[in-house]
Amino acid sequence: MLRRLFVVLAYLSFHGTAFANDAVTTFDLDNGMQVVVIEDHRAPAVVHMVWYRVGSADEPAGTSGIAHYLEHLMFKATENLESGELSATVAANGGSDNAFTSFDYTAYFQRVAADRLPRMMEMEADRMANLRLVEDDIATERDVVIEERNQRTENSPGALFNEQMRAAQFLNHRYGVPIIGWRHEMVNMSLDDAVSFYEQHYGPNNAILVVAGDVYPDDVRALAEEYYGVIPPNPAVVERDRPQEPPQLSERRMVFTDDRVAQPYVVRSYLAPERDPGAQETAAALLMLAELLGGSSATSVMGQKLQFETQTALYTSASYRGLALDDTTFNLVIVPAAGVSLQDAENAMDQVIADFMISDIDQGAMDRIKTQLRASQIYAQDSAQSQARRYGAALTSGLTVEDVQAWPDILQAVTAEDVLAAAELVFDRNNAVTGWLTNGQEVSQ
Amino acid sequence: MIRYIFAFILLAVPVRAEVDIQQVISPGGIKAWLVEEPSIPFMAMDIWFEGGAALDPAGKQGAAFLMMGLLEEGSGDMDARAFAAAQEGLAASFNFDVYDETTIIEAQFLTENRDQSVALLKQALTQPRFDADALERVRAQVLSIIASDEKDPDTIAARAFDRLAFGDHPYAKAIEGTAETVAALTQQDMFDAHARLLTKDRIYIGAVGDITADELGVMLDDLFGSLPVSDGSGVPETTYNLAGGITVIDQPFPQSVALFGHEGIDRDDPDFFAAFILNHVLGGAGFESRLTQEVREERGLTYGIGTYLVGKENANKYMGQVASANDRVAQAIEVVKDEWANAATNGITAEELEAAKLYLTGAYPLRFDGNARIAGILAGMQRQDLPIDYIATRNDKVNAVTLDDVNRVASELLRPEDLHFVVVGQPEGL
Numbered sequence: 001m002l003r004r005l006f007v008v009l010a011y012l013s014f015h016g017t018a019f020a021n022d023a024v025t026t027f028d029l030d031n032g033m034q035v036v037v038i039e040d041h042r043a044p045a046v047v048h049m050v051w052y053r054v055g056s057a058d059e060p061a062g063t064s065g066i067a068h069y070l071e072h073l074m075f076k077a078t079e080n081l082e083s084g085e086l087s088a089t090v091a092a093n094g095g096s097d098n099a100f101t102s103f104d105y106t107a108y109f110q111r112v113a114a115d116r117l118p119r120m121m122e123m124e125a126d127r128m129a130n131l132r133l134v135e136d137d138i139a140t141e142r143d144v145v146i147e148e149r150n151q152r153t154e155n156s157p158g159a160l161f162n163e164q165m166r167a168a169q170f171l172n173h174r175y176g177v178p179i180i181g182w183r184h185e186m187v188n189m190s191l192d193d194a195v196s197f198y199e200q201h202y203g204p205n206n207a208i209l210v211v212a213g214d215v216y217p218d219d220v221r222a223l224a225e226e227y228y229g230v231i232p233p234n235p236a237v238v239e240r241d242r243p244q245e246p247p248q249l250s251e252r253r254m255v256f257t258d259d260r261v262a263q264p265y266v267v268r269s270y271l272a273p274e275r276d277p278g279a280q281e282t283a284a285a286l287l288m289l290a291e292l293l294g295g296s297s298a299t300s301v302m303g304q305k306l307q308f309e310t311q312t313a314l315y316t317s318a319s320y321r322g323l324a325l326d327d328t329t330f331n332l333v334i335v336p337a338a339g340v341s342l343q344d345a346e347n348a349m350d351q352v353i354a355d356f357m358i359s360d361i362d363q364g365a366m367d368r369i370k371t372q373l374r375a376s377q378i379y380a381q382d383s384a385q386s387q388a389r390r391y392g393a394a395l396t397s398g399l400t401v402e403d404v405q406a407w408p409d410i411l412q413a414v415t416a417e418d419v420l421a422a423a424e425l426v427f428d429r430n431n432a433v434t435g436w437l438t439n440g441q442e443v444s445q
Numbered sequence: 446m447i448r449y450i451f452a453f454i455l456l457a458v459p460v461r462a463e464v465d466i467q468q469v470i471s472p473g474g475i476k477a478w479l480v481e482e483p484s485i486p487f488m489a490m491d492i493w494f495e496g497g498a499a500l501d502p503a504g505k506q507g508a509a510f511l512m513m514g515l516l517e518e519g520s521g522d523m524d525a526r527a528f529a530a531a532q533e534g535l536a537a538s539f540n541f542d543v544y545d546e547t548t549i550i551e552a553q554f555l556t557e558n559r560d561q562s563v564a565l566l567k568q569a570l571t572q573p574r575f576d577a578d579a580l581e582r583v584r585a586q587v588l589s590i591i592a593s594d595e596k597d598p599d600t601i602a603a604r605a606f607d608r609l610a611f612g613d614h615p616y617a618k619a620i621e622g623t624a625e626t627v628a629a630l631t632q633q634d635m636f637d638a639h640a641r642l643l644t645k646d647r648i649y650i651g652a653v654g655d656i657t658a659d660e661l662g663v664m665l666d667d668l669f670g671s672l673p674v675s676d677g678s679g680v681p682e683t684t685y686n687l688a689g690g691i692t693v694i695d696q697p698f699p700q701s702v703a704l705f706g707h708e709g710i711d712r713d714d715p716d717f718f719a720a721f722i723l724n725h726v727l728g729g730a731g732f733e734s735r736l737t738q739e740v741r742e743e744r745g746l747t748y749g750i751g752t753y754l755v756g757k758e759n760a761n762k763y764m765g766q767v768a769s770a771n772d773r774v775a776q777a778i779e780v781v782k783d784e785w786a787n788a789a790t791n792g793i794t795a796e797e798l799e800a801a802k803l804y805l806t807g808a809y810p811l812r813f814d815g816n817a818r819i820a821g822i823l824a825g826m827q828r829q830d831l832p833i834d835y836i837a838t839r840n841d842k843v844n845a846v847t848l849d850d851v852n853r854v855a856s857e858l859l860r861p862e863d864l865h866f867v868v869v870g871q872p873e874g875l
Contacts, residue, residue, distance in 0.1 A: 042482065043814045044463070075732070084742065087732040092800055094807010096731065111811060143745025150700035151748050151768050155598060213814075260697060262592040298518075298529030307582065308526065314589050337585060368533040375536030375555055381485045382815040 024391070025217035026401045029229045032205030036391050036401065037220045038212035040384040046213035047385045048120045049109040050128070051392040053208070054201035056181075057103040057174035057242060057325070063193045065181015068101040069145050070194050074108065075099075076137040079130035083137055086123045093119065103175055104325045105396035111385065114214040121227040128207065129231050131198055138191045146187065149180045157258035161267075161437045168252040168433045169269050172243050173326060203234025208395045212388035245271065245327055251429045254436070261439040263314075265335040266346045271431040272330040275322040275407075277399050283322040284410045285422035286330060291369045292419065293356065294318025294332065299365060302334075305352050312340050312348045323397045330426050342436045357423060361416040373411050464813050464836050466823065469658045471665035477650035478823040478833065479661055482816055486556040488654030489817040491824035492669075494548040495647040499615035499680045505634055507622015511580075511587055512638040513541040513548065518579040521568040525579050528569070537562035539569065543620060546680065546758055547828060548642045553817065556655045567668050570643060575635040584627060591621050598696060598869045602704040602766075605694055606867045610687040615680060616760060644675035651823025653816040680758050689863045691778070693875055701774040701870030702766070705781065707863040709754050709761035710854075712829060719846045719854040720754060725801045726793045726851075727784065727859075728752025728765050733800065735788070739780050740767060746777045763858065775874040782861055789859035792852030806840040 023039035056067045076083040090097040095112030108127075110120045153159040163178050170176030181189070209228060211220050248271060275283040294317040297303035306313040315335040321328055332353075336345035380387060394404045467479045498509040517532070517539060518525040532539065535558050540551040550570075554562040594600040604619060611617040621627070648669060652661055685708045710720045728736040728751050740750045752765035769777040793801075813819050813836075826835055868875060 042484065043810070045811045045814050084732060084738075088800075091731050091733050091804045094804055094809075094811065096808065096811075113807060113811065140743070140745035144741055144748055147700065147746070147769060148748035150770055154699045155702075155768075260596050262594075262596040263589050296529055296533060298526045299533060304526065311582070314586055335589070338588075364530075368530065372533055372536045375487075378485060378487055378555060379538070379553060382487075382489070382817055384814070 024401065024405070027217075027221060029204065029224060031229060031231060031233045033224070033228050034208045034395065035220065035224050036208065036210045036388075036395070037215060037217045038210070038384055038387050038391065039215065039217070040212060040381070040387075041214050044114050044214050045111065045384075046114040046117050046211060046215055047109055047111045047388050048117060048124065049107055049210040049212075049388055049392055050124050051105050051107040051208040051210065051396045052202060053104075053206050053240065053396050054106055055102050055104040055396075056177065056179040058201065058240060059174065059177070059197070063185060063189065063197075064177045065145065065179075065186040066189055066193050066197050067106055068179055068181065069142065069186070069189050070197050071099045071101045071106050071108075072141050072145055073133055073137065073194055074127050074131060076141070077132050077134065078127050079132055080126050081123060086127065089119070089123065095120075101179055102393075103179060105393065107392055107396075109388075117211070117215065117220075118223055118227070121223055125227040125231060128202055128204065128228070131202075133191055133195060135191060138194065142186070142189055145180070146183070149183060149186065153178070153180060154183075157256070157260045158437065160258070161256040161435060164254060164256055165267060165269060165433055165435045168254060168435075169271065169329060171245060171248060173245050174242060175324075175326065175328075199234075200236050203237055204228055204231045205233035206237040208392060210388045210392045212384035240325065242326060248431045252433045254433070256435060256437050257440045258437075259439055261437055263335060264342055264436065264438045265333060266342050266349065267435045267437070268332040268346075268349070269329045269433050269435075270331075270426050270428065272320065272328055272426045274324040274326065274328040275394075275397070275399060275403070277403050280322075280403060280407060280410050281414075281418070282422060282425070283320075284407070284414050285418040286320045286426060287322060287411065288366065288369065288414045289419050289422050289426070290318040290320040290330065292361065292365055293353075295369065299368070301356055302332075302349065302352055306334065306348055310348065311337055312345060313337055316349070323393050323399075325398045342438065346434065346436075353427060357420070357427070361419055363416065366414075366416065366419075370412055373408065377408055464819065466833055466836070467658055468833055469652075469661050469665070471662040471670075473666040473670045475645065475648065475650070475665040475669050477652055477661060477665055478827060479656070479658055480653045480816075480819055480823070481657065482653055483655045485816070486655050487816070488554055488556070488559070488652060488656045489820040490552045490554070490653075491651040491820040492550040492552070493649040493824040493828050494642055494644065495546070495649070495828065496642050496644075496675070496678075497544045497546045497548050498618075498620040499545045500641055500678060501615065501618075501622070501638070504626060505630065505638075506618050506626040507587065507620070508630055508634045508638040509543045509548065509642055510621050511583060511627065511630055512575075512635045512642070513543045514583045514587065515575055515579055515635060516541045516569045516573055518583060519574040519576045521572045521574075523568070524574075524576065528565075531565055535562045535565065537565065539566055543642070545616065545620065549824075551817070551821070559656075563664055563668060570668065571671055573635070573639060575632045577632065580630075580632060580635065584630065587621055587627050588624055591619070591624055591627065594619065594621065598698050598702040599704075599766075601694060601696060602702050602867045602869045605692065605869070606687075606704050606706065606764075606865070609692065609865065609867070610685050610762070611683055611760065612686065614683040616683060616757060640673055641676065641678070643672055645669050645672040646674050648672070649824045649827035651820040651825075651827070653820040653823070683759050685760050685762065687865050689861075689865055691866045691868060691875055693872060694867065694869045695871060696869050698870040699771060700768050701771050701868050701872040702768045703774055703778055703866050703868045704764065704766050705778075705864055705866040706762050706764035707860055707865065709756065709763035710858055711761055712756040716850065716854045718842050719850040720858055722798065722801045722805065722843065722846055723788070723793065723851050723855050723858065724752055724754055724763070725805060726797045727788055729801075731804070733804075735784050736765070736767075736781065739784055740777055744776070744780065746773050746780070750777075750781075771871045772873045774868060774870065774872045778866055778868075778875070782864065785859055785864060786861040788855050789861055790856070792848070792855045795848050798846075798848050798851060802843055802846075805843050809840055809843075
């Protein structure tokens, strides 16, 4: 019955102002923990997530990687659980569990049958307050995260290049430091570093509980009060206020050379505003700009011009990630066709951008993008887990549930003028980093 | 600690997967499995064809891959750009892919414009153009992928292992082809690959979402009725032919990737479920496997290690992978060998068997959590020749395995002396 009601609301929302396609309920516990419940009763499964409003961009200088390292250590012993017991218990219940760390958030989750939810909450609440780290765990797990860096970054020239690009993009903000950490700081991460980061940032008043699947809000509220509601707020938690970027007055350029590169390419990143609570219009226009310029290879401006007409490029894209607490980036990529130099590829890309700025926007293309964005709200309902992630990432990036629900309508309202104004705002080369990834043979061409 | 143990044992009665599958036979005789799920106004459809890149003729390696990449690059009276614009205007999603032995199309259609979306997919399936300009454009993309693969440690390891195990057989060849074979592919090769792979007698269809059985029947005939019949060709016989040992491939990576394995077990073997459980205990998903415990948790030698059973039509492999810094990978390999030998000799414990069953039977119903995922499972079940009531009986098959079964299979399947390691990097001490 409820399900039918939500489907009707979803239909209405395309025409009305309030967007309510999600079966979403939200409330706060007395200790400050925010709760979001997303109902999906198609399968007897649930995903239980706790998101903390802390990520690598909140790390103290000199301890890069500690937020992610602590995420690993959260699977070790607590007052009530032995090291590894939490995951073993999830597995014994037929569930899977994991965690992830980003610049702005750290999240822990389990996927289990819906009737196992109380046990998941009991264990997750336990490690929120009762982590008990010992030196043995520390040393072995530090080796594990160093191997993780080896696997993700050191073995991949593209990842190393991306790391250098970000470091150049952010002059003062911690977004310029890799989430996994700089290797020379990772090798010195200590028990004290991890414990003090935990004590500073973990607690119900810095956490968001997201439960998605075959559950009802009243039941989740009762369980959340029982397991999380009894944990006192952590007085050490303070509002996030990170060092911000100064005015950027000069473009940065880099050539990153690595013999292991098979396919050279050019990346341009521009500093760009993020989605702000109550003011997502500019971000919506930037997202539309990215889609128009380099969303689909066959229909976007860059794809049509560079891949189809001039065949300068094998691949192009424009992308914008609006979910961030502080200023983010807008990125352009061009992978040159065989025989095209990186300089010629970059020039061709810049010419397309320059032409775009003085041309009329293709209204048909914009309508198609809006159609796809609308449809994505329908397709998104197929995965409770991805809906849970959407809310968790937004709420730890400074947005509210209302902002998340208003976003589809704000996207639909973007006009051609908005897109051009956003392009004027973001395409400032003084705010930009241009990087060439090469294997050394390319530069001499 | 004690109370927790009791807590999960009391709770651990696995839920049953409630998936109500109907078999639909279209008026024209095309079969599909359907789960009706009207609560979200769209449907997901997985269309699998028996036969894939392993059917590429000699010298035409990469034909299937390039052909599938071209299906959305021009068909009927539309070129690539017109097709993309039409698809985006409908917000339909099509994904074309090919594997060694299976060709897969995944589609999602909104209910509000389903007929138009189906017509567009039908056009891509039945009237591809393989225009010269599209062929050259996508060929260049494939060549770039091939060049990148040649410098990717995981891919280098996989290719090398299969070359060692299968020699010149198609199982040893890259689905994408080589720079030489792809450069030589012609438009006729594309039409040939299309006729070879997209055939209505080798089709397996799973449909889930906002559609009835009658509506689906009509759709099946419309979409697939005009496809040709296959020539019946199959993958040549082969034997796994690789002795135990270590092959080092020197590449400038600070972390070595070690891919290892030996022969595996057939999906139809009566001992398959025992092997499946054994693998879960030894190197399966999650943090609890012996290899993850010994290599990662105890020694910090890797971020990830896992093993998996690979079943193909004419060969089976039992494979695993680990990545460790060049100065530590030799130690990781020693631990793998020791664990392999230990499990072969001593088997697993009753507690491990019980934990594996709890996990595997509990996790199974959780797979069925979305129209798109269920559509894929339905097509895959048919491709594997599983019965339509398989979902309801599968956990019983897991629970029926005894400790004696697993340990007998461990002693037969696990052969530490036959394990071959392909190590890509600059490993020390190997």
